[in-house]
Amino acid sequence: MNKYLKRPETGAFAAFLLTYIFFAMATPGTGFVSVNGTAGWLNLAAELGIVAVPVGLLMISGEFDLSIGSTVGAASMILALGTNQFGGPTWPMIAMALMAGGLIGLCNGLAVVKTKLPSFIVTLATNFIVIGATMGVSRLIANVTSSSIFASESAKMVFAFRWGQANISILWWLLVAFIGYRVLSRTAFGNWIYATGGNEDSARAAGVPVERVKVTLFVATGVAAALVGILQGIQWNSGNSTYGMGYVFQAPIVVVIGGVLLTGGYGSVAGIVFGTALFGVISSGIFYTGWNTDWIQLFLGLLLALAVLANNYVRRLALTSK
Amino acid sequence: MSPLMELRNVDKFFGSTKALKHVSMQVHPGKILCLLGDNGAGKSTLIKVLSGYHNPTNGAVMLEGDETKFAGPRDARQRGIATVHQNVGSIPLMSVGRNFFLGAEPIKGKWPFRSIDTKKANTIAVEQMRKFGLTRVENGDQLVGTMSGGERQVLAIGRAMYFGAKMLILDEPTSALGVKEASMVLKMMRVARQNGVGIVFITHNARHAMSVGDDFCVLIQGEVAASFKRDEKTREEVLNLMAGGEDMTALEEDLEQID
Numbered sequence: 001m002n003k004y005l006k007r008p009e010t011g012a013f014a015a016f017l018l019t020y021i022f023f024a025m026a027t028p029g030t031g032f033v034s035v036n037g038t039a040g041w042l043n044l045a046a047e048l049g050i051v052a053v054p055v056g057l058l059m060i061s062g063e064f065d066l067s068i069g070s071t072v073g074a075a076s077m078i079l080a081l082g083t084n085q086f087g088g089p090t091w092p093m094i095a096m097a098l099m100a101g102g103l104i105g106l107c108n109g110l111a112v113v114k115t116k117l118p119s120f121i122v123t124l125a126t127n128f129i130v131i132g133a134t135m136g137v138s139r140l141i142a143n144v145t146s147s148s149i150f151a152s153e154s155a156k157m158v159f160a161f162r163w164g165q166a167n168i169s170i171l172w173w174l175l176v177a178f179i180g181y182r183v184l185s186r187t188a189f190g191n192w193i194y195a196t197g198g199n200e201d202s203a204r205a206a207g208v209p210v211e212r213v214k215v216t217l218f219v220a221t222g223v224a225a226a227l228v229g230i231l232q233g234i235q236w237n238s239g240n241s242t243y244g245m246g247y248v249f250q251a252p253i254v255v256v257i258g259g260v261l262l263t264g265g266y267g268s269v270a271g272i273v274f275g276t277a278l279f280g281v282i283s284s285g286i287f288y289t290g291w292n293t294d295w296i297q298l299f300l301g302l303l304l305a306l307a308v309l310a311n312n313y314v315r316r317l318a319l320t321s322k
Numbered sequence: 323m324s325p326l327m328e329l330r331n332v333d334k335f336f337g338s339t340k341a342l343k344h345v346s347m348q349v350h351p352g353k354i355l356c357l358l359g360d361n362g363a364g365k366s367t368l369i370k371v372l373s374g375y376h377n378p379t380n381g382a383v384m385l386e387g388d389e390t391k392f393a394g395p396r397d398a399r400q401r402g403i404a405t406v407h408q409n410v411g412s413i414p415l416m417s418v419g420r421n422f423f424l425g426a427e428p429i430k431g432k433w434p435f436r437s438i439d440t441k442k443a444n445t446i447a448v449e450q451m452r453k454f455g456l457t458r459v460e461n462g463d464q465l466v467g468t469m470s471g472g473e474r475q476v477l478a479i480g481r482a483m484y485f486g487a488k489m490l491i492l493d494e495p496t497s498a499l500g501v502k503e504a505s506m507v508l509k510m511m512r513v514a515r516q517n518g519v520g521i522v523f524i525t526h527n528a529r530h531a532m533s534v535g536d537d538f539c540v541l542i543q544g545e546v547a548a549s550f551k552r553d554e555k556t557r558e559e560v561l562n563l564m565a566g567g568e569d570m571t572a573l574e575e576d577l578e579q580i581d
């Protein structure tokens with residue numbers, strides 16, 4: 001029992017289960033627990049989940065990325081302007097959007113590693129720079145800040161397919177989570193992520209390339225954010241510079257609810273996945289109760305506060321007993 | 323026997339601060355060299371020169387008879403010089419096995435399913451610590467943060483030995499430990515010595531130094547004030563030297579007056 005209490009994902013799993021049961025009981029006969037209802041909350045969780053996994057790994061390594069929001073928007077606008085204003089082919093434009101995301105991540109990573117400034121502030125700056133640049137350039141080129149996307153059928157299959165109510169983004173989420181889990185828990189690189197966040201000097205002394213670890217994670221985060229921009233753009237047939245702004249804080253929130261320590265060095269992908277699923281259940285569950293959706297914020301705030309306290313407790317527990 | 327590592331007339335200046343002046347010393351394989359000295363005497367600076375962190379301002383560093391210039395701590399480590407700092411070295415929220423192999427993880431399987439061989443890492447880590455007399459840690463999955471200070475020292479030293487260190491530099495490994503824990507670390511140093519490792523042992527504790535030391539080197543204000551072999555000086559004399567040449571009994575009288 002004690003063994004499970006100490007795992008970083010236990011709290012998030014319990015919270016997810018309790019919340020799910022709560023909404024299932026509070027909304028009898030509304031279809032919250034139906035296939036469609038389940039697809040509903042999974043859809044809400046999926047795209048956030050795709051960024052939350054790399055953001056979580058980044059936080060375990062001791063860094064933040066608040067620029068994800070603008071990267072999502074920028075990627076969708078690259079796809080929109082590319083396929084619409086320039087009439088370009090879909091797949092190369094998708095590749096370009098992903099590369100742009102990677103490039104933003106690379107800039108973040110190098111800036112953080114070279115200046116040694118807190119990534120919190122560096123990526124907050126990037127967030128404004130990127131959204132400003134996206135809007136400015138879009139206006140210059142097409143005099144718009146949002147624009148239609150003309151995606152090929154094959155791209156629609158891969159990024160916007162639906163089974164009933166379920167979006168293909170759920171599969172993308174699973175894929176990203178699986179890769180994240182493999183990397184963090186099973187590879188040497190994952191060991192380096194924990195070490196970098198746990199004690200950077202010790203990690204460096206042991207020969208861990210901590211700068212490379214961080215830059216790689218920033219790049220992965222940028223690419224994941226661009227992937228979400230592409231998913232949303234193709235689903236909604238349009239790009240918009242402001243897509244993804246909600247993720248700026250939602251992603252770190254679900255990561256912390258998922259049991260990742262704010263100070264870095266501890267956490268798991270399973271926890272991040274449960275934290276994200278919890279977000280999906282609340283956002284969609286509130287809707288089924290018929291209450292005002294404003295309550296979502298309150299719920300999340302309380303959960304975040306609870307999670308931070310619980311994480312500290314779990315950390316202490318992990319360090320006191322065998 | 324030729325020395326493992328030797329400093330010849332080494333100076334290290336930081337601007338106008340002369341941290342080390344004309345320091346010459348030798349580290350022999352299978353011997354423990356105790357480096358003694360008061361706060362600010364230059365001990366940390368000296369081990370930074372030995373471990374490749376600093377290059378000397380003047381003078382030569384000889385490694386197994388050849389003059390050497392380390393490119394950095396990593397270079398020194400690859401040539402078999404391992405440094406264990408007092409607090410740094412292990413990561414509390416990671417397991418024993420993962421800490422032990424950090425930066426040199428054993429890998430199994432084929433891409434894309436290559437993964438850390440956690441079982442192997444845990445087994446070797448626990449075995450290696452047992453070899454050095456630490457039997458209390460049986461589970462390689464245990465978090466390092468749950469181990470005592472002495473056990474962490476054993477982990478760090480065992481790790482350095484496993485990865486083929488020829489020379490160990492230990493910066494005050496016993497200073498934060500209780501009597502039992504300190505004796506465990508001292509015992510471990512003896513085991514390492516038997517395996518032919520040369521050890522540089524920095525300490526403020528004359529008793530610890532006298533119990534394991536073969537050679538002694540006392541630094542005062544960056545200079546070698548005395549260097550001698552075991553049994554050449556009494557404990558009193560060593561204590562006096564460590565206090566910077568002042569008489570220890572006089573210092574003790576001072577203390578009494580404060581009370």
Ligand SMILES: Nc1ncnc2c1ncn2[C@@H]1O[C@H](COP(=O)(O)OP(=O)(O)OP(=O)(O)O)[C@@H](O)[C@H]1O
Nearest residue numbers: 336339340341359360361362363364365366367368
């Ligand atoms: N990087 C540096 N820049 C400038 N001065 C330094 C630097 N490192 C050490 N010094 C100075 O060199 C002198 C010797 O310092 P050192 O840290 O080697 O002493 P120490 O014997 O290790 O002391 P302690 O027992 O307190 O650890 C001190 O006067 C210190 O201020």
Ligand SMILES: [Mg+2]
Nearest residue numbers: 362365366367
């Ligand atoms: Mg010192």
